[in-house]
Amino acid sequence: xxxxxxxxxxxxxxxxxxxxxxxxxxxxxxxxxxxxxxxxxxxxxxxxxxxxxxxxxxxxxxxxxxxxxxxxxxxxxxxxxxxxxxxxxxxxxxxxxxxxxxxxxxxxxxxxxxxxxxxxxxxxxxxxxxxxxxxxxxxxxxxxxxxxxxxxxxxxxxxxxxxxxxxxxxxxxxxxxxxxxxxxxxxxxxxxxxxxxxxxxxxxxxxxxxxxxxxxxxxxxxxx
Amino acid sequence: xxxxxxxxxxxxxxxxxxxxxxxxxxxxxxxxxxxxxxxxxxxxxxxxxxxxxxxxxxxxxxxxxxxxxxxxxxxxxxxxxxxxxxxxxxxxxxxxxxxxxxxxxxxxxxxxxxxxxxxxxxxxxxxxxxxxxxxxxxxxxxxxxxxxxxxxxxxxxxxxxxxxxxxxxxxxxxxxxxxxxxxxxxxxxxxxxxxxxxxxxxxxxxxxxxxxxxxxxxxxxxxxx
Numbered sequence: 001x002x003x004x005x006x007x008x009x010x011x012x013x014x015x016x017x018x019x020x021x022x023x024x025x026x027x028x029x030x031x032x033x034x035x036x037x038x039x040x041x042x043x044x045x046x047x048x049x050x051x052x053x054x055x056x057x058x059x060x061x062x063x064x065x066x067x068x069x070x071x072x073x074x075x076x077x078x079x080x081x082x083x084x085x086x087x088x089x090x091x092x093x094x095x096x097x098x099x100x101x102x103x104x105x106x107x108x109x110x111x112x113x114x115x116x117x118x119x120x121x122x123x124x125x126x127x128x129x130x131x132x133x134x135x136x137x138x139x140x141x142x143x144x145x146x147x148x149x150x151x152x153x154x155x156x157x158x159x160x161x162x163x164x165x166x167x168x169x170x171x172x173x174x175x176x177x178x179x180x181x182x183x184x185x186x187x188x189x190x191x192x193x194x195x196x197x198x199x200x201x202x203x204x205x206x207x208x209x210x211x212x213x214x215x216x217x218x219x220x221x222x223x224x
Numbered sequence: 225x226x227x228x229x230x231x232x233x234x235x236x237x238x239x240x241x242x243x244x245x246x247x248x249x250x251x252x253x254x255x256x257x258x259x260x261x262x263x264x265x266x267x268x269x270x271x272x273x274x275x276x277x278x279x280x281x282x283x284x285x286x287x288x289x290x291x292x293x294x295x296x297x298x299x300x301x302x303x304x305x306x307x308x309x310x311x312x313x314x315x316x317x318x319x320x321x322x323x324x325x326x327x328x329x330x331x332x333x334x335x336x337x338x339x340x341x342x343x344x345x346x347x348x349x350x351x352x353x354x355x356x357x358x359x360x361x362x363x364x365x366x367x368x369x370x371x372x373x374x375x376x377x378x379x380x381x382x383x384x385x386x387x388x389x390x391x392x393x394x395x396x397x398x399x400x401x402x403x404x405x406x407x408x409x410x411x412x413x414x415x416x417x418x419x420x421x422x423x424x425x426x427x428x429x430x431x432x433x434x435x436x437x438x439x440x441x442x443x444x445x446x447x448x449x
Contacts, residue, residue: 051326052251052399068253069395075252086395088402088430089251089277090334093327097347116350127311128321130278130302131353136327139347170350170366 004203006150006179007196007221014039014223015194016105016147016177020046024102025095027051027137029119030074031107032147041224047081049101051133053092056084073133096133097140104141106134108148108176110163113210115173115185117146118165131168138169150178150207157209159183159190180204181212182221189213194221228389228439229418233263236412236440240269240377243296247333247404248276248286249380255397256285257381257414259442264379265289271296275333275375277326277400279303279310286310295319299373301326325353328370330403336372337406344369378408382431385415386422389436390429398430405435416443 007015013035020026020040027049028034037059040046048057050072057072058079066077095101110118117138121129138144151157159176175193176183181204182194192214195204205212230236237260240246246264250256265288272295279300280287289295290309299322303310313319324332325347335343344367348354358369380401383394391413393401405411418441 050396052254052396054396067395069255069397071252071254071396073252086393086398088330089326089399090330090403093330097327097345127305128279128303128307128314128323130300130304131323131325132302133326135325135347135351135353139345139349167351169347 027104029106033105051092053087056081093136096137101141103143104137105145108146109165112163115171116163117168118163119168121166134168138172143174145175147177150180160209192218230440236438237263243271245273245375247375247378249401251399255381255399257379259414260379273297275299277301279307281306301329332373333407336374342371375408378404378411380413382415384417385439389433391431402431405431410437412438414442
C-alpha cells in the first residue's frame, strides 16, 4: 500500500522529541534526529551534548552570528545556552560510552528484533564510509532511540530479524520511531507501542521484517 | 627556560622524515593546524601514517596531503563525505585505511599517552572493527582488546600558548588537540598568540607545557613557501 500517507521526517522528529525527559542530557545523531531540537515541548528543557566537546549546545547560529570554532558534529555553526561547557573529544566520548547520557537518538539503516543497529555503511556503497561517534554512542547511552523510515525507498523492511548491513552495535536499541510506528525493543521481542494514523497492525506487520506484538490495540501516535 | 618557540612554520616541521607517524588535530573544520599542514605539504614528507578524525575537505585541512600523495596509511574515525583526494587515493590503493570508532580513537591515543599497554571495551563488539581482535567476557559483557596508538609527532592548533607551552583553546576548536598533544613523542602547536609566562592563570591551562615541544605563532600567516 505504497500510496497511503506516512509521517514526514519532521513528524518522526516531533514524535521522538516526546521521548526526552525534562532535564535529560541528550545526544542527537545525523539525519532525522538532528531535527528533534526544533520540536521540544515548551515545558521540557534538555541539555544537548555534541561529540566534539560541547555540553549545553543551543540553537543553530543565525546568519552573521556564525563562529566556525563553534560547530556541531555536522560542522554546522551553533550557539550555546547559559551553563554550557567545553571539553576535549575523549571526555566527550567518556560521556557517551560511560553511561552518562540519558538519551541518545541515532539514525538507522536497519534495526534487528534484538535491538542490533546498523547505521554507518551501506554494503556496496562507494568510498570508505565512516564510523564517527556512532559505535561509542550505541555502546553507552542509557537509552538509545533510533529514528528512521520504516522501509527502504524500494519498500524493504528496515526492521528485520537479523541485520544484513555492517553493524554499529549489538542489542543496543531501546526504542524505534518510524514514519509508521513507535516500537520498543524488549527481551521477548518487538512491542508495538503506537501506530501512525490510518494504519492497522496487519498492514504494518507486512512492512516489518520481524514479528510485532502489542498489548491490546496499539493507540495512534501522539505528537504533543 | 627551554626554547620552544620557532620563528617559522618551516623550521617547526623541518625534521619530519619520510615514514613518520603523525597525529593531526581538528574536527568539523575547527581546530585544524592548517598552517603546519601547509608547511608539511611544502616540505614534501612522504609515506606518512596520518592519525586524524577525518581526511580533509577537498584540498583543505588534510586534503592537500592526499592531493600530493604524501600519505601511505590512515587511522581515522570519519574520513568524511568531502575527503575527495583521500577517497581517490583509497580507490587507487595508494593509501590504506584503518577505521576506528571515534571515542576509541581518543582512548587508544590516551593509552599511548598514559603508558597503558591496551584496554578492553564493549565498543565495536560484533562489528567489522572487532575482526582479528582478542575478545573476552568481563563482568558479563563481551569486550574486545584495543591497542594504543603512538605517534612521532602531533600537529595541533591552540588559541594561546605561553612561552613555556601551556595552552588554551578557543570554543569547540579544542576537540582532539589536547589528546594528541599528550600522545605524541614531539608535539608541534600553531597558535594565534604567544604570551609571556604567567599570563595564563594556572587553573585555566588546558594542556600543560610538559606536553608541548614546539610553538609557532601562525595567526594571519597565509603560508607562501
